[in-house]
Amino acid sequence: MNLPLPSIILLLFFPGGLFLLASGLVYEWADRKLVARFQNRIGPRWFQPLADVFKLLSKEEIVPSGAIRGLFHGLPIIALASALTAALYVPLAGFNASYSFKGDLIVVFYLLSALTICIGLAGANNISRFSLIGATRTLTQIFSYEAPFLLALLGPAIATGSWNISEINAYAQENIWMILAQPIGFIVALIGLMGKLELPPFDAPEAETEIVAGALTEYSGRGLALFRIGKDVELVIGLTLISAFYLGGLANPLDFLWKTAILLLVTAGLQSLFARLRIDQTVGMWWRVGALLGLLQLLAIILGRQISPLF
Amino acid sequence: MPTQEQNQKFIVPIGPQHPALKEPGHFEFTVDGEIVTGASVRLGYVHRGIEKGTEDRTWTQNVYLLERICGICSHVHVTAYVVAVEQLAKVQVPPRAEAIRTIVAELERIHSHMLWLGVAAHEGGFDSLFMYSWRDRETVMDILETISGNRVHYSANILGGVKFDIDDQKRDFILKGLDFLEERTNHYMKVVTTDETFLGRTRDVGIMTKEQAIELGAVGPTARASGVTIDIRDSAPYSAYKTFPINVITDETGDLLARFVVRIKELLESYRLIREILDHMPEGELAVRVPRRIPAGETIHRVEAPRGELFYYVKSNGGDKPERIKVRTPSLCNWSSVINFAVGHKLADMPMILAGIDPCFSCNDRLIKIRRDNQSQVWTWEDLRLHGIEYYR
Amino acid sequence: MAIGAMLGDILRSLFKRPVTELYPFQRKPVPDTLRGKLVYDPTKCSGCQLCIKDCPADAIELVVVDKVAKKFVMRYHEDRCTFCAQCVQSCRFSCLNMSNEQWELAQLKREPFEVLYGRDEDVQFLLERAARAETGDVECGA
Numbered sequence: 001m002n003l004p005l006p007s008i009i010l011l012l013f014f015p016g017g018l019f020l021l022a023s024g025l026v027y028e029w030a031d032r033k034l035v036a037r038f039q040n041r042i043g044p045r046w047f048q049p050l051a052d053v054f055k056l057l058s059k060e061e062i063v064p065s066g067a068i069r070g071l072f073h074g075l076p077i078i079a080l081a082s083a084l085t086a087a088l089y090v091p092l093a094g095f096n097a098s099y100s101f102k103g104d105l106i107v108v109f110y111l112l113s114a115l116t117i118c119i120g121l122a123g124a125n126n127i128s129r130f131s132l133i134g135a136t137r138t139l140t141q142i143f144s145y146e147a148p149f150l151l152a153l154l155g156p157a158i159a160t161g162s163w164n165i166s167e168i169n170a171y172a173q174e175n176i177w178m179i180l181a182q183p184i185g186f187i188v189a190l191i192g193l194m195g196k197l198e199l200p201p202f203d204a205p206e207a208e209t210e211i212v213a214g215a216l217t218e219y220s221g222r223g224l225a226l227f228r229i230g231k232d233v234e235l236v237i238g239l240t241l242i243s244a245f246y247l248g249g250l251a252n253p254l255d256f257l258w259k260t261a262i263l264l265l266v267t268a269g270l271q272s273l274f275a276r277l278r279i280d281q282t283v284g285m286w287w288r289v290g291a292l293l294g295l296l297q298l299l300a301i302i303l304g305r306q307i308s309p310l311f
Numbered sequence: 312m313p314t315q316e317q318n319q320k321f322i323v324p325i326g327p328q329h330p331a332l333k334e335p336g337h338f339e340f341t342v343d344g345e346i347v348t349g350a351s352v353r354l355g356y357v358h359r360g361i362e363k364g365t366e367d368r369t370w371t372q373n374v375y376l377l378e379r380i381c382g383i384c385s386h387v388h389v390t391a392y393v394v395a396v397e398q399l400a401k402v403q404v405p406p407r408a409e410a411i412r413t414i415v416a417e418l419e420r421i422h423s424h425m426l427w428l429g430v431a432a433h434e435g436g437f438d439s440l441f442m443y444s445w446r447d448r449e450t451v452m453d454i455l456e457t458i459s460g461n462r463v464h465y466s467a468n469i470l471g472g473v474k475f476d477i478d479d480q481k482r483d484f485i486l487k488g489l490d491f492l493e494e495r496t497n498h499y500m501k502v503v504t505t506d507e508t509f510l511g512r513t514r515d516v517g518i519m520t521k522e523q524a525i526e527l528g529a530v531g532p533t534a535r536a537s538g539v540t541i542d543i544r545d546s547a548p549y550s551a552y553k554t555f556p557i558n559v560i561t562d563e564t565g566d567l568l569a570r571f572v573v574r575i576k577e578l579l580e581s582y583r584l585i586r587e588i589l590d591h592m593p594e595g596e597l598a599v600r601v602p603r604r605i606p607a608g609e610t611i612h613r614v615e616a617p618r619g620e621l622f623y624y625v626k627s628n629g630g631d632k633p634e635r636i637k638v639r640t641p642s643l644c645n646w647s648s649v650i651n652f653a654v655g656h657k658l659a660d661m662p663m664i665l666a667g668i669d670p671c672f673s674c675n676d677r678l679i680k681i682r683r684d685n686q687s688q689v690w691t692w693e694d695l696r697l698h699g700i701e702y703y704r
Numbered sequence: 705m706a707i708g709a710m711l712g713d714i715l716r717s718l719f720k721r722p723v724t725e726l727y728p729f730q731r732k733p734v735p736d737t738l739r740g741k742l743v744y745d746p747t748k749c750s751g752c753q754l755c756i757k758d759c760p761a762d763a764i765e766l767v768v769v770d771k772v773a774k775k776f777v778m779r780y781h782e783d784r785c786t787f788c789a790q791c792v793q794s795c796r797f798s799c800l801n802m803s804n805e806q807w808e809l810a811q812l813k814r815e816p817f818e819v820l821y822g823r824d825e826d827v828q829f830l831l832e833r834a835a836r837a838e839t840g841d842v843e844c845g846a
Contacts, residue, residue, distance in 0.1 A: 276436020
């Protein structure tokens with residue numbers, strides 16, 4: 001569906017900007033509520049993430065000694081900005097992407113990674129032990145899941161024959177759902193999304209019981225609020241991408257709602273099912289199992305494209 | 312900057328305030344990347360001067376002071392003290408009181424092990440097991456509330472017997488709760504031994520061989536998981552364990568998974584024992600009279616707390632206040648084992664190894680003797696209190 | 705070797721109600737043996753004060769209004785009490801018991817924590833004496 005609005009509204013209010021921030025908070029609430037219900041408890045009320053943001057914005061921000069002030073204040077802003085920019089190219093809320101050009105899949109992928117790299121840099125900026133270890137783990141985890149995740153997103157791109165997200169979306173709406181055509185790719189993409197968002201079982205970089213809060217230990221107040229909002233926006237964008245690619249494209253807002261809701265349900269279930277993986281187990285798993293599965297899927301697609309003209 | 316860091320060691324402090332620890336204690340792990348190369352421990356953050364406080368209170372009042380040394384092993388502390396005093400006063404407790412004491416002690420063991428299961432799962436990031444095992448722990452707390460009146464600090468013992476009785480209605484309530492708990496415990500056993508992610512965190516982590524366990528003086532389920540068969544309920548039976556013996560649960564592997572398995576199997580053993588005692592409950596009174604002034608003498612008593620061997624030394628000089636009570640808690644013995652086998656593991660394993668010995672910091676902190684220039688001073692309770700107020704001003 | 709051994713649990717929980725008890729709006733029924741606030745019956749008291757000797761927290765005091773006629777008033781410090789029920793055990797005349805209905809004992813000020821138990825006229829007598837006395841209370845047996 002197309003949205004004939006002036007660009008400034010698209011950027012600031014809908015579907016980017018404020019609407020995106022609000023939907024990020026709603027998805028965070030839904031995720032926490034689902035995980036709570038899986039664990040047989042009640043979970044937070046609907047305004048909890050909003051209240052968290054307000055509380056954090058009203059707290060004092062303390063810059064620890066030994067940290068570079070410019071980086072300390074600037075990194076959260078860069079992280080949120082890159083997440084918001086990535087939203088311009090995905091079919092958010094079921095409407096066509098505001099801007100699209102050839103190869104914007106790679107740009108979106110890079111912008112989402114930029115957020116995680118910003119978190120890692122923010123941790124490395126401090127001299128606190130917990131931040132340094134958290135930063136190391138964040139950056140290590142980036143090296144492990146990026147390759148399989150990109151391979152999994154490449155599958156639908158190859159099937160479409162283009163690297164443009166809007167074209168892939170259109171292709172997915174017309175043809176058979178890719179989750180049936182490329183099941184292995186779907187699994188790798190979903191688990192890769194959990195790794196990217198540092199959701200349990202891949203939350204070793206911010207393991208609460210080992211290194212307090214990982215890279216974000218020294219952050220409080222505005223910086224922490226911006227990082228958290230950035231992560232929520234990343235959640236929405238990630239779910240949109242995967243449902244657009246694998247669950248038959250997003251044609252209208254209703255499609256967007258129920259497809260991302262199903263994905264969120266599955267993600268929340270996977271979160272509550274496993275124990276936390278150690279960082280070396282994460283890297284080992286991704287480079288052995290994840291990359292192999294991604295390559296296998298790619299091989300299957302290429303072979304399929306070669307063989308099908310023969311029939 | 313880089314050369315400076317090469318000379319300095321990278322030390323990760325865990326505690327005294329840390330999400331991994333439920334009570335304050337200070338650990339310093341020297342880390343090289345993710346591998347731990349050295350460890351040290353410092354305790355003493357919750358020292359409250361309880362042993363000194365017992366010298367100012369009468370024998371009866373001490374029952375309640377010693378109960379509050381720890382929240383999850385409170386009944387066992389009181390049992391050890393009360394039996395020691397009864398030994399000094401040379402009174403014989405009626406068998407029904409002994410049976411009730413044992414039932415409450417086993418219920419407390421169930422409560423403590425379920426709490427530990429949840430906490431250890433939480434340290435490993437397995438929040439679902441944490442939530443579910445604490446949900447099921449509520450059953451045992453309801454049982455204890457129904458029979459004793461409070462969810463923790465049951466105050467079951469008095470000098471000479473117990474305070475309350477277990478009638479048929481309470482008995483049925485206990486049995487019903489135990490059936491539910493047994494079914495859930497079997498499920499947790501399956502989860503702990505088959506779930507791949509959890510096994511990845513616990514298998515071959517923190518291995519302690521049998522010789523190491525004996526040499527380092529480990530006690531309780533930590534030692535039993537390495538194959539050492541020490542259990543005070545079996546080697547020096549007290550209360551109703553003389554008439555209702557237990558089976559000692561051991562495991563040969565000695566790693567973290569073995570500690571989980573031993574504690575869950577102890578849960579099943581406790582259920583069996585409570586059912587057996589409830590079936591053959593001896594008749595009789597609940598308490599005998601113990602004089603207000605206990606005859607002079609000194610005695611010791613050992614009991615099996617959920618964490619290991621608990622040791623009490625009681626000395627009386629014939630008055631109505633004790634002269635000296637010394638407590639040696641099991642967690643104190645297990646620390647050296649943690650420090651020794653923590654080296655070589657990854658930092659991510661540290662919280663689970665710490666939780667694996669089931670530390671109870673409040674039990675730990677006892678008398679510290681500071682020798683300064685060969686002078687020694689005996690302080691009264693008032694002196695100690697005033698010193699504490701001045702020191703923190 | 706299973707992946708996700710708790711799958712049954714979490715799927716079932718999605719369709720069950722949460723076990724959380726919404727406390728002020730839902731209260732579970734308390735057992736009879738709950739050790740709540742102390743309750744004192746002055747009619748049976750003989751003034752032996754064994755309960756006071758055994759209290760580990762100095763939470764009860766006995767004010768003797770008239771020893772021969774056995775008029776006693778008990779001053780109970782609710783905030784010091786540890787609810788151990790040793791006094792209930794020590795009393796030979798069953799004057800004391802721990803209520804199982806009054807267990808929500810939070811207050812905003814300190815005054816409501818000092819509770820006076822006794823026959824109405826005795827308590828009235830004490831309060832008037834405290835209001836009149838300039839030199840402070842005249843007590844025995846505290």
